[in-house]
Amino acid sequence: VENGKAGDFISWALASSSEVSRAWEFKNFNRFGALLITVLGGNASSGFMEVSNIKHIQNYIEKVAPPVIFTVKSAEIIEINISVDLLPEEDTISNRNKIKETFNLYFEERACPDMHIASQTFRDLIVDATSLTDATITIEGGDKYITQLQFPVLGVITWL
Structure with a gap:
């Protein structure tokens, strides 16, 4: 990051x-490269939860950061509902x-903005050829791309 090293803004x-x-x-980000x-x-x-005091965060960073064009946004929470057969x-x-437990751990450790969420990933996590030899996993609405302005959380698991 110009005028500050990567991670400073975090x-x-x-x-x-x-x-x-x-x-x-x-x-x-966006056409201005902010x-x-x-x-x-x-x-x-x-x-x-979404953060409500964005203006305060923006003002704080403006005071401590070197001059650089940046913007602060709260991530929109996206529930990922999964069916398991x-x-x-x-x-x-x-x-x-x-x-x-496996799905909760996955979301706790791997969830972030700007990622793909695919049913095949969840199938690969649980099918171990020992206690589970096969499973059909479906994500409601299909596989998803989570944007830089979104954050995925585990929603409802439906057992078929």
Whole structure:
């Protein structure tokens, strides 16, 4: 990042407000090539939320950052609803709990703006050839691209 090293704007966004728990920076946002700072509040266990005090965060960063064109936006939360169809002999409470834990861990560790969410990824995470030999995973509305202004969270898991 020109006039500041990569990660500085993330640090400043996190320091600007206790409401901000996660932040990302993206170069060349919109046609003017501004630096985009996407922020999010909350956490995986209590739930993520959009940040409301964007103007305060923008003002704080303007005071501490070198002169550079940037903008701060709160990430829109996108729920990813997943349907899981297991083989009848493998559709157990234990396997369902394992799948829920796996999906929760995936979203906790991997979720971020600017990513693809694909049903094949979730299938690959759970089919281990031991306790689960096959599964059909469907994401409501199909595979998704999460933009720089969005953040994916696990929605409802439907068991078929």
